[in-house]
Each structure stands twice: as structure tokens, then as C-alpha cells.
Amino acid sequence: MTTVNRQITLAARPVGFPKASDFALVETPMPTQEAGQFLVRVVYLSVDPYMRGRMSDAPSYAAPVAIGGVMGGGTVGRVVSSQHADFQPGDFVEGMFGWQEYALSDGKMVRKVDPLAAPLETNLSVLGLTGLTAYFGLLDICDPKPDETVVVSGAAGAVGSIVGQIAKIKGCRVVGIAGSDMKVDYLTNELNFDAAFNYKTVTQYEDELKKLCPKGIDVYFDNVGGAITDAVFRRINPMARVSICGQISQYNLAKPEAGPRLLSILLMRQAKAHGFLVFQFAARYDEARAQLAEWVRSGKIKHREEFINGLPNAPRAFLHMLAGGNLGKQLVKISEP
Amino acid sequence: MTTVNRQITLAARPVGFPKASDFALVETPMPTQEAGQFLVRVVYLSVDPYMRGRMSDAPSYAAPVAIGGVMGGGTVGRVVSSQHADFQPGDFVEGMFGWQEYALSDGKMVRKVDPLAAPLETNLSVLGLTGLTAYFGLLDICDPKPDETVVVSGAAGAVGSIVGQIAKIKGCRVVGIAGSDMKVDYLTNELNFDAAFNYKTVTQYEDELKKLCPKGIDVYFDNVGGAITDAVFRRINPMARVSICGQISQYNLAKPEAGPRLLSILLMRQAKAHGFLVFQFAARYDEARAQLAEWVRSGKIKHREEFINGLPNAPRAFLHMLAGGNLGKQLVKISEP
Numbered sequence: 001m002t003t004v005n006r007q008i009t010l011a012a013r014p015v016g017f018p019k020a021s022d023f024a025l026v027e028t029p030m031p032t033q034e035a036g037q038f039l040v041r042v043v044y045l046s047v048d049p050y051m052r053g054r055m056s057d058a059p060s061y062a063a064p065v066a067i068g069g070v071m072g073g074g075t076v077g078r079v080v081s082s083q084h085a086d087f088q089p090g091d092f093v094e095g096m097f098g099w100q101e102y103a104l105s106d107g108k109m110v111r112k113v114d115p116l117a118a119p120l121e122t123n124l125s126v127l128g129l130t131g132l133t134a135y136f137g138l139l140d141i142c143d144p145k146p147d148e149t150v151v152v153s154g155a156a157g158a159v160g161s162i163v164g165q166i167a168k169i170k171g172c173r174v175v176g177i178a179g180s181d182m183k184v185d186y187l188t189n190e191l192n193f194d195a196a197f198n199y200k201t202v203t204q205y206e207d208e209l210k211k212l213c214p215k216g217i218d219v220y221f222d223n224v225g226g227a228i229t230d231a232v233f234r235r236i237n238p239m240a241r242v243s244i245c246g247q248i249s250q251y252n253l254a255k256p257e258a259g260p261r262l263l264s265i266l267l268m269r270q271a272k273a274h275g276f277l278v279f280q281f282a283a284r285y286d287e288a289r290a291q292l293a294e295w296v297r298s299g300k301i302k303h304r305e306e307f308i309n310g311l312p313n314a315p316r317a318f319l320h321m322l323a324g325g326n327l328g329k330q331l332v333k334i335s336e337p
Numbered sequence: 338m339t340t341v342n343r344q345i346t347l348a349a350r351p352v353g354f355p356k357a358s359d360f361a362l363v364e365t366p367m368p369t370q371e372a373g374q375f376l377v378r379v380v381y382l383s384v385d386p387y388m389r390g391r392m393s394d395a396p397s398y399a400a401p402v403a404i405g406g407v408m409g410g411g412t413v414g415r416v417v418s419s420q421h422a423d424f425q426p427g428d429f430v431e432g433m434f435g436w437q438e439y440a441l442s443d444g445k446m447v448r449k450v451d452p453l454a455a456p457l458e459t460n461l462s463v464l465g466l467t468g469l470t471a472y473f474g475l476l477d478i479c480d481p482k483p484d485e486t487v488v489v490s491g492a493a494g495a496v497g498s499i500v501g502q503i504a505k506i507k508g509c510r511v512v513g514i515a516g517s518d519m520k521v522d523y524l525t526n527e528l529n530f531d532a533a534f535n536y537k538t539v540t541q542y543e544d545e546l547k548k549l550c551p552k553g554i555d556v557y558f559d560n561v562g563g564a565i566t567d568a569v570f571r572r573i574n575p576m577a578r579v580s581i582c583g584q585i586s587q588y589n590l591a592k593p594e595a596g597p598r599l600l601s602i603l604l605m606r607q608a609k610a611h612g613f614l615v616f617q618f619a620a621r622y623d624e625a626r627a628q629l630a631e632w633v634r635s636g637k638i639k640h641r642e643e644f645i646n647g648l649p650n651a652p653r654a655f656l657h658m659l660a661g662g663n664l665g666k667q668l669v670k671i672s673e674p
Contacts, residue, residue: 061605244604258595266612267581268398275603
């Protein structure tokens with residue numbers, strides 16, 4: 001076995017949209033396992049919009065990655081060796097092992113996964129935090145009812161594509177907003193969204209929403225913020241619920257932008273906007289995962305993963321995802337299962 | 338009895354802050370009562386910030402007052418004559434009889450009030466929609482817990498002053514924001530707020546909030562919006578709840594102002610902002626009114642009403658309130674009880 005562990009570290013705090021040079025590929029000695037620990041070889045790494053926040057030292061809900069520190073991230077891996085009673089060599093595990101080829105763990109916040117129950121990579125997509133985010137952010141925050149109109153921004157992304165399909169399962173009219181004609185086609189033809197539009201070619205968002213949501217908008221699942229969200233707010237119905245999952249349009253601005261004041265709309269429409277992180281629902285992950293797995297098995301939820309190979313390409317995969325290049329879940333394949 | 342009914346009508350849609358000339362005092366014939374109706378002589382008229390919205394034809398939750406139409410408003414009055422089985426001459430009633438000396442009613446949305454149970458005017462303040470707004474907007478929207486920090490803007494106004502006192506009853510640390518040193522004194526010395534500041538003399542709102550709310554802000558009851566609210570948002574804690582009751586800073590702008598984007602803060606803090614109108618809680622008014630009356634009787638809630646006499650002075654009372662000139666509830670006394 002190799003004695004070297006390769007890692008991607010944060011080389012510089014990005015200004016605006018991150019660059020490849022904000023990351024560094026480093027080689028460190030393989031960590032030494034102690035009693036109560038096990039060593040994991042990382043197989044898949046998830047790259048997600050929230051990671052942009054961790055690269056910044058602006059105040060947020062979690063501490064930033066230190067300069068020179070290993071980038072954090074959700075992964076699936078395989079136990080190589082173990083001095084931990086609950087984990088055996090060969091076990092597949094899901095945990096926050098970060099942007100590296102190997103990681104030590106004490107087993108805390110690590111979940112064993114069954115590679116026969118579902119494809120391994122789905123533990124980072126529809127059956128992982130991505131799917132759980134969609135599940136709780138839509139169902140718990142917004143409580144969508146049959147025949148209500150649900151709008152999803154970032155609709156072809158990992159979370160958005162699942163949100164829309166859950167809303168369809170709940171009997172809603174579902175309208176997606178995405179950044180390419182190919183994505184719009186995917187949403188309406190593959191995932192059975194009722195309608196979708198490309199925000200890069202449509203110029204009058206509010207007019208488009210008026211056309212596609214003739215009965216107004218009851219639920220808005222927001223991944224993007226900015227001008228798209230401003231337009232959606234102007235079309236929400238009385239008693240609307242807005243789930244704020246992400247604000248990706250704002251993450252790469254060199255300085256914060258101003259926008260219309262949206263609280264007046266919440267007041268006039270008796271509506272709520274609720275920011276959430278999936279972690280607040282941790283006690284109910286099993287319930288949600290079982291339901292998601294059932295929907296996947298029965299074909300009610302389709303999912304899609306895109307892979308880029310090799311740890312050195314993780315920054316490229318991240319930047320590709322951040323620019324909206326992916327359809328569904330963007331993963332990095334670090335090693336063979 | 339007089340054969341003339343005096344009314345205040347909307348003469349012009351205001352641009353920016355309303356002027357006296359936006360209103361007109363008109364004389365009309367006393368309305369003719371028919372079967373199933375009764376005639377009310379208005380005693381007290383409530384003037385409230387929401388009325389500014391009705392003067393505008395911008396989209397809102399309620400239709401605007403027509404040019405030439407009588408200004409709407411909550412009132413207490415006395416039945417003069419009746420052909421309605423449930424209402425007798427001499428009865429005191431609360432209803433939306435508007436800015437006029439007399440009104441016909443069919444009894445719908447009218448509540449009989451007992452002038453011996455509580456001072457008549459309190460049916461428009463602490464025991465009226467004002468108190469109910471404070472009660473539901475704080476307790477139902479924000480669910481404040483003991484030792485949490487509650488910030489109230491527009492704190493010396495009719496709703497804000499009750500909100501703060503209910504929060505004190507619930508064991509919270511309560512910080513008020515108001516527009517004069519006299520109001521700040523009233524809040525801290527009369528109403529037992531833990532702290533308050535004058536937003537017209539304090540220039541660094543966020544620093545002041547940091548000082549007065551050392552453990553951050555768990556609940557924000559917002560009557561004003563704008564720069565004050567921007568500062569409060571920057572100090573909210575994880576899982577904070579924001580009740581959006583009013584946005585008075587925005588009502589008189591000739592054109593909407595831009596502001597910092599607040600949804601990112603809701604996301605980072607896993608917080609919610611919820612706009613509401615008291616009417617959505619109509620099924621529970623009796624429960625709330627009984628509780629408010631008990632708090633008033635036991636001295637836990639103090640309330641204060643200011644009166645301006647005579648229907649012709651109703652516009653002046655409204656403009657005075659809109660400019661923040663009042664402490665507690667601003668009423669117009671239209672006639673003797």
C-alpha cells in the first residue's frame with residue numbers, strides 16, 4: 001500500500017468566482033491509525049455549493065477552512081484497516097472525510113452503507129445529504145398540498161431535481177428554473193416537471209412565471225437567490241412558503257449586491273421564508289432515507305450522477321458544478337470501490 | 338338628530354408622505370336604515386399604519402380605497418336605531434365603520450362590547466385588533482422562550498408596546514427600538530423593557546444591538562423594516578424567528594428602496610421571517626382577548642391611548658401617528674360615548 005496520502009488544500013481565499021489556483025494538491029504521509037480508529041480509502045467525493053462558503057472567512061454557520069487546511073466534504077469510502085470494534089476492513093462507509101485519498105476516523109458521524117442495497121454513489125446523492133436536503137426542505141419547511149404550484153430554482157441540480165420530483169409525488173404543479181435549454185429539456189421530458197425555463201435566455205422572469213404559474217406560486221424552493229428569487233417573490237400567493245436552501249447567485253460576488261426589499265412582500269402575502277440546513281433534521285434521517293429509497297425503487301424519483309475522475313481533478317469538478325455545468329449530482333471518483 | 342353625516346374621503350393618492358390635502362371632509366345625507374340593519378354613531382376611530390397602504394393603488398392584500406371613497410378603519414360606536422334583532426339602541430359595538438360620524442351595518446363582522454368590562458377605547462387598543470396583532474404575531478409566529486432575547490421595532494407604538502410586555506411576561510430579555518428619547522424612557526421606565534434605544538440619535542444600529550443584546554437576538558418583531566431591520570438581521574441567532582407585522586419605513590417612499598439581501602442571513606442562521614395579518618387568527622380572537630384582559634387586570638400589561646378630538650381632525654391624527662408622534666395607541670374621538 002502507498003505510504004503517501006494526497007489531499008486538496010485551500011491555497012487562497014477566493015475573491016469572486018474561485019480559481020484552480022485557490023486550491024493546492026499536496027502529498028502527506030499516510031496517517032497512523034491508533035486504537036479506536038480506522039483508516040478509510042475515499043471512493044467518491046461530493047462537491048457542493050456550500051463549500052464556497054467554507055472557503056471564505058465571512059461569518060457563516062460553520063467555521064471556514066483554514067488556509068493550508070484540507071477541504072471538507074461528504075464522501076463514501078471503504079475501510080482499509082481498523083482498530084475500531086464496529087468497523088471492519090472492507091466495510092463501506094459514508095462520512096465527512098474531505099478532499100483526500102485516505103482519512104482516519106473514530107467512527108463518529110460515520111454511517112455504514114450497504115453496497116448491495118443501492119449503488120454506492122447514491123449514498124452521496126438521492127440517498128445522501130442531497131436527497132435528505134430536498135426531502136426536509138420541501139416537505140417540512142413548505143408542506144406542499146395537492147394542486148399547489150411549486151417553483152424550484154437550481155432545478156436541474158442535485159437537490160433541485162429531487163425537490164421537483166417529490167413535489168410531483170405530492171400532486172403539485174411543478175415549475176423549474178435552470179440555466180440551459182438542455183437542463184430545461186431534462187426537467188420537462190425526463191423528470192416530468194410541468195414546465196421549466198432557462199433563466200439565461202428568458203429575460204422577463206416575472207412575465208415567464210406569470211405564464212407558467214397561472215394560479216400564482218404557493219411554494220418556492222430557492223437554491224439561487226438574486227434576481228430570480230426577486231421575480232418569484234413578486235408572484236407568490238397569500239400564505240406562500242419559501243424554503244431557502246441556497247443562494248448560489250450571491251456566493252461568488254466580490255462584494256454583496258443590493259436588491260429589492262422582500263420583507264414587504266412577505267407581509268402583504270402573509271408568507272414565510274425559512275432558511276434551513278439539513279442537519280437540524282438529523283434525528284429523522286432514517287425515516288426520510290427509507291422513503292427516498294422506496295421512491296427510487298418504484299421509479300418515482302429518477303436521479304443522475306456525473307463523475308469526474310481523480311483527486312487532482314476535484315477542484316475542476318467543484319468549479320464545474322459551481323458554474324452550473326452539471327446535471328444532477330456532481331461527484332469526484334477518487335478510487336475504485 | 339342631525340340629518341347630515343360627515344365623512345373623510347380619499348381626495349388624492351399620496352406621493353411619498355401623505356398630506357392633509359390627500360383627504361376631504363364631506364357632508365352626505367344620513368343613510369336610511371332598512372330591515373336587518375342598524376345605524377351606528379361612531380365614538381372612537383383607530384388610525385393605523387396599514388391605512389397608508391389602502392391609500393395607494395399598488396397591489397396589496399386588500400383593495401385600495403377609491404378616490405372619493407370613505408376611508409376605512411376600525412371603530413367603536415353606539416347603536417342609534419335598529420331594525421336588526423341582535424342589536425338594540427344604546428348597544429356599544431366594534432366594527433369597521435370607517436372615518437365617518439355615522440354608519441349603517443347589517444351586523445356582519447360586528448362585535449358587541451361591554452362598556453363596563455373595560456374602558457370603551459381599549460376595544461380598539463389592547464383588547465382590540467392592536468392587542469390581538471401583538472399577541473398572535475409574537476406568540477404564534479415567534480414562540481418566544483424564557484431567557485431568549487426579543488427585539489421589537491416601533492416599540493413605543495400601539496402594537497410594539499404590547500409585544501414587548503407580552504415578551505416580558507414570557508420571561509424574555511426585551512429590547513425596544515423607538516424614535517425619541519421620551520419613548521425610550523417610556524419603554525424602559527414605564528413598561529419595564531430591559532433596554533431600548535432611539536434610532537434617530539444612535540447612528541450605529543448594529544453596534545448598539547451588539548451591546549444591548551449580548552447573547553444575540555432570538556426573536557424579532559418588526560414593525561418598521563428598512564435600515565433598522567437590516568441591522569437586526571445581522572445580529573440574529575441560529576434558529577431565530579422574525580415576525581413581520583409592518584414595514585412603516587417603506588410605506589411613504591415615493592419609489593421603493595433597495596437594501597442588502599437578507600435571505601442569505603436567513604439561510605446562514607436557519608432562521609425564518611414570517612409576514613402575517615391578524616385576520617388569519619380570527620377563530621382564536623376570544624381566547625387571546627380573554628388572556629389580554631387578564632394581563633391588563635393584573636397590571637402585567639400597561640396600555641396608553643392618545644386622543645385627538647373630532648372627525649375633521651382624523652387626517653391630522655393619522656399623519657401624527659404615521660410620523661411617530663404618538664405613544665401607545667392613537668385614536669380619534671368622534672363623539673361622546
